[in-house]
Amino acid sequence: MATPIPDTRQKILEAARLTVQSRGYAGLSFRELAKDVGIKSASIHYYFPSKGDLGAVLAQKYTEDMAGYLEGLLDGTLDRETCLKRYTDVFRTTLRNDNRMCLGGMMAAEHDEVPAEVQVEVVKFGEMNVRWLARALALPTSPRKKTPAASAALETQALAIFAAIHGAQLVARSRGDVAVYDAIVAAYRASGLIP
Amino acid sequence: MATPIPDTRQKILEAARLTVQSRGYAGLSFRELAKDVGIKSASIHYYFPSKGDLGAVLAQKYTEDMAGYLEGLLDGTLDRETCLKRYTDVFRTTLRNDNRMCLGGMMAAEHDEVPAEVQVEVVKFGEMNVRWLARALALPTSPRKKTPAASAALETQALAIFAAIHGAQLVARSRGDVAVYDAIVAAYRASGLIP
């Protein structure tokens, strides 16, 4: 199967994602984006009629891509702790990429300044993560760990983990130091918030 | 002692804080701000030569104001759990104010788009919080709770709490629902992250 050549639309989305993860939705401009892709800004309107459209598609794709990756982690070969480690590593990797943060977290901060169609996708991103985390929390555990709790409690714990990871990323971002993220996540584990 | 009349500089700072907490530093414009205060935008330059100056003073003042409040909580009359409850309530109150978020958290997200003098103040804000939290964690506890840990471990726990609270606020903000914040914070307490 041949490797698909990235088309212009994909290139736009990829460049936009990187920009939003560092400079926010407010820092995303069609002119800069066009330069990144090697086209002119009016051409972006061909693919995305408005900035809001681009933002919404971007957030939606971000959720789908991440869901795909996370789904692969639940194929039955990994235990709970490893799954959760892989999860926290996703956010770590984003930080490691020029101190970037999660696109969902960024747009959540920018809540009042993004269009409603983007806000909706940000909430969906959160919900996808929490659902996944609840499933991961329900996995069989490695030896000598406590057994998983009931379903509603898992959902709440999942929500708390999701929030805590975003906070860890945010603080590490302000310091420009991924070791801060690592220390915080280790403290979460030590406290039992993350198994 | 007469109540001091808020002067223009104070009014500017107050209005700017509210704007940044909802719309971010990127959403702060001198023209809008001037309207909020009832002056013209050129007048703001009289007090703050540049937007970066305003941003840095704003973040600094935010830290000082919060430090003052938190210091009052450590006057010896409150136990550890109550202090920490008051702490989490600070961020809750911000959410309750038209779904706003902590100015430090907002500017941390906007890290790449704020001037260096603002970034520095954001880090100081975090450090002040973590120092305070470590002191609060070291307070005598109410009956039947575990005794405080050693000093370095307190610092790390304090950092983790600081991060976790910011994440909780961020997620609640995206949902526009303070009950989400409450649920997350309760889960932090249930897990032992927050005593």
Place this chain on the structure above:
DNA sequence: CAAGCCCTATCTATCATCAGGTAGGTAATC
């Protein structure tokens, strides 16, 4: 085969609006 049409994907030029910032002016007060 050539011409014409349509579609796709890009472009130039432009618009209206907004931003931070500057220079100079004015009024009130001491």
Place this chain on the structure above:
DNA sequence: GATTACCTACCTGATGATAGATAGGGCTTG
């Protein structure tokens, strides 16, 4: 006169978006 605290007018640069143009490719028709 000097200082303070405001103002108007303006500058430059940036933004999302629009209208119209163009080139290339594929398909249909005579």
